[in-house]
Amino acid sequence: MTLIRKLGLAALALAAAPAFAATTTIDFEGATSFASVGDYYNGVAGPNWGISFTDSALALSNDELGPYFSHAPTNGTVMFAADAPTIMNVAAGFTGELSFWYSAQASELDVVTIYGGANGTGAELGSVSLSKNAQLGGCTDSGFCSWQRITLSFTGTAQSVSFGGVGNAAFDNITVNTVSAVPEPATFGMLAFGLAGLTVVARRQRRS
Structure with a gap:
């Protein structure tokens, strides 16, 4: 030959x-505070990344009644997991690993789980329980003033992530390797x- x-x-x-992937970071900047993130990253007001959230994923920005949080990686807006289930769907799927920053007020009440199917269905590809860290080190300038980064590696292609949702955790800079067909x-x-x-x-x- x-x-x-x-x-x-x-x-x-x-x-x-379709084995090519692009690194995508959701920082929630621009999303409307105290409203659901919803389809903001699915071409509604924000970039069209094919990423959507259930209604319980609330964008949260500090205002005159705050601060609600401080020292986040991008300190303008974060995501607050207000109720269960709080799901992020990635239409094209994502591979390799999931990373995010979080601040939690209670230990092990919020669990982040990666699923092979949409809307928290299919095989469980990876999971991590969050530790209490919201005021770690004695920070007191807000309810969520201490943040930690988690990286969770997994095998296969995932389509959704469940972010706990018992009202004790905030999230920022969620990064995934989204699959591209081209x-x-x-x-x-x-x-x-x-x-x-x-x-x-x-x-x-x-x-x-």
């Missing part, structure tokens, strides 16, 4: 494989350049 044919078959396989343009560009180069070499070989 010639090099050109091999590279052509590789290009076809690459086009058919390879990055740079990948196809390099492949096309290689094909063109091999074509020139083959033509020169035939003439000599």
Whole structure:
């Protein structure tokens, strides 16, 4: 089999494989405070990332009655898991790991769980219980003033995450590796350049 044919078959396989992922971070900036995040990241007011939340995922910003939280990674707006279940759905799916920052007022009452299906269904791919840390170290300038980062690795493709939802935890900077059905343009560009180069070499070989 010639090099050109091999590279052509590789290009076809690459086009058919949806194994590319883009790192996406949900920081909740811009979402309306005391309202559900809902479809904000599904093209409604915010970016169209194919990510949606159940109504119990409330955006929370500090106001004249606050502060409700402080020292968050992005200190403008966070997500408050107001009630169970608080679900994040990723339509295209995500792989590898989930990371997020959290501040919790009670130990092990809020559990973050990754599911293979939408809306908290399917196989459980990973889970972690949150520790009490909301005022860790003696911080007292708000109810949620101490934040920690969690990274949870898993195998397979997930479509949803349950963020506890017993009203004791806030979340920020949720990061996932979202699956993309289309390879990055740079990948196809390099492949096309290689094909063109091999074509020139083959033509020169035939003439000599």
